[in-house]
Amino acid sequence: MAVEEKVEMTTSEREIMRVVWTLGEATSKDIIDVLEAKKEWKPATAKTFIGRLVKKGFLLAEPEGNKYIYSAAISEEDSVKTAAHRLFDQICHKQAGKTIADMLSEAPLSHQDVELIQQVLNDKKKHAVDEVACNCVPGQCKCSTH
Amino acid sequence: MAVEEKVEMTTSEREIMRVVWTLGEATSKDIIDVLEAKKEWKPATAKTFIGRLVKKGFLLAEPEGNKYIYSAAISEEDSVKTAAHRLFDQICHKQAGKTIADMLSEAPLSHQDVELIQQVLNDKKKHAVDEVACNCVPGQCKCSTH
DNA sequence: GACCTTAGTTTACAACTGTAATCGTTTTTA
DNA sequence: TAAAAACGATTACAGTTGTAAACTAAGGTC
Numbered sequence: 001m002a003v004e005e006k007v008e009m010t011t012s013e014r015e016i017m018r019v020v021w022t023l024g025e026a027t028s029k030d031i032i033d034v035l036e037a038k039k040e041w042k043p044a045t046a047k048t049f050i051g052r053l054v055k056k057g058f059l060l061a062e063p064e065g066n067k068y069i070y071s072a073a074i075s076e077e078d079s080v081k082t083a084a085h086r087l088f089d090q091i092c093h094k095q096a097g098k099t100i101a102d103m104l105s106e107a108p109l110s111h112q113d114v115e116l117i118q119q120v121l122n123d124k125k126k127h128a129v130d131e132v133a134c135n136c137v138p139g140q141c142k143c144s145t146h
Numbered sequence: 147m148a149v150e151e152k153v154e155m156t157t158s159e160r161e162i163m164r165v166v167w168t169l170g171e172a173t174s175k176d177i178i179d180v181l182e183a184k185k186e187w188k189p190a191t192a193k194t195f196i197g198r199l200v201k202k203g204f205l206l207a208e209p210e211g212n213k214y215i216y217s218a219a220i221s222e223e224d225s226v227k228t229a230a231h232r233l234f235d236q237i238c239h240k241q242a243g244k245t246i247a248d249m250l251s252e253a254p255l256s257h258q259d260v261e262l263i264q265q266v267l268n269d270k271k272k273h274a275v276d277e278v279a280c281n282c283v284p285g286q287c288k289c290s291t292h
Numbered sequence: 293g294a295c296c297t298t299a300g301t302t303t304a305c306a307a308c309t310g311t312a313a314t315c316g317t318t319t320t321t322a
Numbered sequence: 323t324a325a326a327a328a329c330g331a332t333t334a335c336a337g338t339t340g341t342a343a344a345c346t347a348a349g350g351t352c
Contacts, residue, residue: 011309012309028329028330029329043328044312045311045312047312049310052309065319067329068329076237080237083236090157091222096253096259097259097262099226099230100259101259101263103246108242109242109270111274111275113244113274117250120250124251128257129255131256132254132255156338188342191340191341193300194340194342211349212299213298
């Protein structure tokens with residue numbers, strides 16, 4: 001099989017996606033209106049990003065009359081998960097715990113969120129290891145194992 | 147005061163930084179050796195990134211004889227924190243909890259990590275709110291508050 | 293002392309990003 | 323029905339990023 005070349009979404013493109021994720025279906029006008037207000041983008045700018053997202057396969061464009069109805073080809077959750085993965089790919093596995101703790105300490109959380117996280121953490125407790133294996137190249141992390 | 151224009155570190159540049167963070171101080175040779183092995187970068191490629199990092203102010207270059215001793219101008223933790231922040235800036239605050247839960251469930255954790263996270267979570271419990279305020283623009287998130 | 297290695301600097305260049313104007317059609321409106 | 327508005331497509335263009343070769347100067351080697 002061909003190597004799956006990972007197409008990524010840029011920060012600006014994600015702004016477009018957020019509108020579509022929210023609305024479910026949207027015309028270019030819907031998108032432009034929201035982002036003209038929020039980002040002060042010219043309509044042409046939003047159009048460019050819409051076009052790129054369609055080309056990249058993140059937006060589906062269903063013809064309707066002389067225009068398109070856009071919808072997301074990927075769920076917001078999956079997309080956020082991918083972004084989070086990319087972040088963790090850049091740090092040593094051994095640091096993942098500390099990083100999550102940092103994020104946790106700064107995140108705005110509701111009681112419900114805390115509850116959810118507690119549940120996940122409880123599950124983690126059962127499967128935690130004594131020492132996380134390092135995934136770095138020798139010389140690229142402080143692990144004594146190298 | 148002048149607007150602090152945020153200079154960012156790219157993914158490739160971060161690879162260089164990881165070596166420096168690990169070694170504390172490093173010559174270009176040290177860096178090149180590690181990354182030639184790991185990333186199959188030509189020495190010239192690593193040199194380019196080193197130069198850009200110095201220009202961006204992430205790497206300090208102390209002259210020593212005819213070369214430089216490089217060291218990091220920013221700690222790895224701060225840098226990871228910044229990267230995490232950038233990620234969270236792109237999603238609705240209301241989703242932060244769920245996102246952290248996702249990351250947590252997939253992260254490789256040691257007992258010690260779990261313990262640390264539990265402590266932070268306990269602290270969070272005291273300050274959790276009933277409902278996290280949405281930080282999105284109307285039309286850009288599903289919050290009923292809009 | 294003439295050459296080779298090494299380190300840093302300069303230059304190159306294509307792809308990706310942000311930002312947008314313009315063009316060509318179709319649809320709406322006066 | 324003629325002008326105006328809307329929409330997608332094409333083109334533009336500078337800055338960033340990945341990837342690297344070439345150039346230059348200093349140091350080490352035979």
